Amino acid sequence: MADTAQKLITLASQIVSNCLSQDTSSETKTPKMGARNQVYYSALNGECPKSLVPMLTAMVSGALKSKKTLIKCAHDDGLFSLKPEELPTGCGSLCESITASGQVVGVNAELLVVLYEVLLGSRRIRGTSPIVKLVKSRKASLQKTLASRRKSGTEKQHVDRIKMPRFVRLNHIKTTSNEVHAHFESSLNLKFMEKPESSTATLLSGVPKGKYTVDPLLPDIFILPSGTNLHTDSLVNSGAIVLQDRSSCLTALALNPPSNAICVDTCASPGNKTLHMASLMRRDKSGKGGGGRITAFERDPTRLGTLQRRIGEQGAETFVKARGADFMHADVSENGEFKDVTHVLIDPSCSGSGLAADSATGSALTSEYDQPSDSSSKLAVVGGGASDSQKVKNLARVQVEILLHAMKLPNLQVVAYSTCSVYREENEDVVLEVLQKQNKFRCARAIPTWPHRGLENVPEFAKISPLVCRATYEKDGTNGFFVARFERISEDEKGAEKKKKKKKKRKEEGVEDESCTASVSVKKARVTTTKVKVALPPKPPCVTFSKRGNCKFGKRCRFSHETQNSPHHKINVDKSLMEEMDILNEF
Ligand SMILES: C[S@@+](CC[C@H](N)C(=O)[O-])C[C@H]1O[C@@H](n2cnc3c(N)ncnc32)[C@H](O)[C@@H]1O
Numbered sequence: 369m370a371d372t373a374q375k376l377i378t379l380a381s382q383i384v385s386n387c388l389s390q391d392t393s394s395e396t397k398t399p400k401m402g403a404r405n406q407v408y409y410s411a412l413n414g415e416c417p418k419s420l421v422p423m424l425t426a427m428v429s430g431a432l433k434s435k436k437t438l439i440k441c442a443h444d445d446g447l448f449s450l451k452p453e454e455l456p457t458g459c460g461s462l463c464e465s466i467t468a469s470g471q472v473v474g475v476n477a478e479l480l481v482v483l484y485e486v487l488l489g490s491r492r493i494r495g496t497s498p499i500v501k502l503v504k505s506r507k508a509s510l511q512k513t514l515a516s517r518r519k520s521g522t523e524k525q526h527v528d529r530i531k532m533p534r535f536v537r538l539n540h541i542k543t544t545s546n547e548v549h550a551h552f553e554s555s556l557n558l559k560f561m562e563k564p565e566s567s568t569a570t571l572l573s574g575v576p577k578g579k580y581t582v583d584p585l586l587p588d589i590f591i592l593p594s595g596t597n598l599h600t601d602s603l604v605n606s607g608a609i610v611l612q613d614r615s616s617c618l619t620a621l622a623l624n625p626p627s628n629a630i631c632v633d634t635c636a637s638p639g640n641k642t643l644h645m646a647s648l649m650r651r652d653k654s655g656k657g658g659g660g661r662i663t664a665f666e667r668d669p670t671r672l673g674t675l676q677r678r679i680g681e682q683g684a685e686t687f688v689k690a691r692g693a694d695f696m697h698a699d700v701s702e703n704g705e706f707k708d709v710t711h712v713l714i715d716p717s718c719s720g721s722g723l724a725a726d727s728a729t730g731s732a733l734t735s736e737y738d739q740p741s742d743s744s745s746k747l748a749v750v751g752g753g754a755s756d757s758q759k760v761k762n763l764a765r766v767q768v769e770i771l772l773h774a775m776k777l778p779n780l781q782v783v784a785y786s787t788c789s790v791y792r793e794e795n796e797d798v799v800l801e802v803l804q805k806q807n808k809f810r811c812a813r814a815i816p817t818w819p820h821r822g823l824e825n826v827p828e829f830a831k832i833s834p835l836v837c838r839a840t841y842e843k844d845g846t847n848g849f850f851v852a853r854f855e856r857i858s859e860d861e862k863g864a865e866k867k868k869k870k871k872k873k874r875k876e877e878g879v880e881d882e883s884c885t886a887s888v889s890v891k892k893a894r895v896t897t898t899k900v901k902v903a904l905p906p907k908p909p910c911v912t913f914s915k916r917g918n919c920k921f922g923k924r925c926r927f928s929h930e931t932q933n934s935p936h937h938k939i940n941v942d943k944s945l946m947e948e949m950d951i952l953n954e955f
Pocket residue numbers: 616634635636637638639640641642665666667668671693694695696715716717718737770
């Protein structure tokens with residue numbers, strides 16, 4: 369038992385150490401893996417038993433979130449002043465250095481994890497390492513130090529981690545809604561609770577213990593009480609149901625590919641959205657799918673392995689293929705490999721600033737997939753302010769590039785773009801820039817039934833805000849998320865748009881104002897009416913023909929050719945007209 373506990377502490381310490389070294393390392397072109405993702409991969413790689421994933425997650429996120437508090441407590445308790453001979457053998461140093469102002473630099477990651485467990489986490493201490501022994505020996509005084517800091521107001525009362533409901537997505541490739549209901553009721557002993565009317569109320573108050581329900585807005589999503597441990601569940605293990613945050617399901621729904629769609633996921637691993645797309649393409653059980661397929665790009669070799677494994681686990685290998693390559697190198701030319709692609713999903717690397725724990729507490733939990741760009745600029749941007757982080761700007765530049773590259777695909781009809789970021793730079797600003805830089809795609813309304821749209825009260829977003837979707841913990845009980853849908857502009861739409869622009873330009877140039885336009889059209893209408901209603905006068909006779917019986921212009925002659933007996937010859941033709949006819953006939 370102590371051995372398992374120590375293994376968990378060691379694994380948590382490794383992940384915390386990775387995250388802390390990323391915090392201080394210089395900017396890298398490819399963002400590193402975030403804490404959650406590292407936990408996730410350690411479970412997939414068998415380093416952490418699935419049943420212990422929730423504990424590992426709590427340890428890692430707790431140590432990272434409460435880093436400052438833990439360091440201050442250890443400092444006030446004198447831990448960092450201990451001489452090497454006062455430390456248990458093999459303990460190593462507790463930090464790299466302490467600055468003149470008392471700032472602790474390079475704190476030992478295992479110390480943070482163990483301190484978290486003793487002071488804020490389970491409050492129990494198991495494990496066998498020298499650091500565990502050290503903290504154990506000072507447990508009482510450390511707890512006293514924390515209590516006195518709180519009493520004096522220097523430390524806030526401990527805020528519990530946000531508890532989001534457990535979301536479960538149905539995989540149409542492997543199961544049906546009825547089977548999942550039966551499984552929850554018989555295997556998990558949960559009772560179905562009426563489908564809620566409003567998502568906000570239910571998701572924030574949570575689903576009571578012993579119950580489950582279905583998402584009031586999004587299809588195929590079940591909601592279970594927060595903390596329900598499904599890591600060893602048989603349907604999860606068989607890939608029939610998938611643990612996936614509600615917000616992360618918005619992208620595939622915004623794309624909504626039909627069963628015959630030819631799809632690309634540009635940034636796919638670990639494949640949640642790819643496989644959600646695949647499931648949607650197999651909603652209709654009447655046939656074996658409509659011939660659609662998905663190519664899922666992933667440039668990171670480790671993540672590619674995970675993607676491949678999950679495609680197999682979820683039964684999608686016949687029509688979903690993982691491609692270990694950078695999408696930016698994909699041939700998007702007229703006759704290229706991807707010329708038939710109709711639907712593209714783009715969920716690129718982002719700041720990950722939308723994690724619920726971040727937006728609600730402002731604390732430094734790392735993102736699902738990538739490091740947050742700048743923990744100091746959180747929250748400010750939720751309301752539409754700006755993040756000044758250079759990393760966010762770099763990410764946004766790449767996001768625009770991926771979108772523009774995809775939009776070169778010759779047969780592409782729909783694009784869904786998403787981020788788990790709250791920053792406008794990665795969301796609405798990206799949409800505006802893409803609309804500015806190409807004229808083949810327009811922004812269309814994504815998931816019309818989703819109630820929460822883009823940032824309000826930002827004048828430049830007025831046109832796109834009602835079209836895009838945002839999700840927040842506060843309103844939707846999810847991580848912070850953003851989704852946009854682009855659709856190819858049809859030829860008809862292009863024509864109408866051109867006309868509109870022309871009209872607008874003329875108006876701006878003052879060529880015609882509203883009243884002037886009206887009078888012109890009336891005039892035109894009159895001219896047309898005159899042409900239709902007034903019968904044309906009969907053609908006058910051809911003089912040459914009537915005189916000599918033939919005409920060199922034949923059918924091309926603009927005068928009528930009549931025989932000597934025809935009534936034309938009896939008409940007294942006006943002299944001036946005759947002169948004109950003569951000239952013409954001679955020509
Ligand atoms: C935010 S994660 C994608 C999460 C995924 N869509 C899901 O729902 O499970 C971004 C992933 O895209 C990969 N990636 C980023 N840019 C890429 C590119 N240009 N080509 C291929 N893969 C890329 C990253 O390595 C990372 O694994």
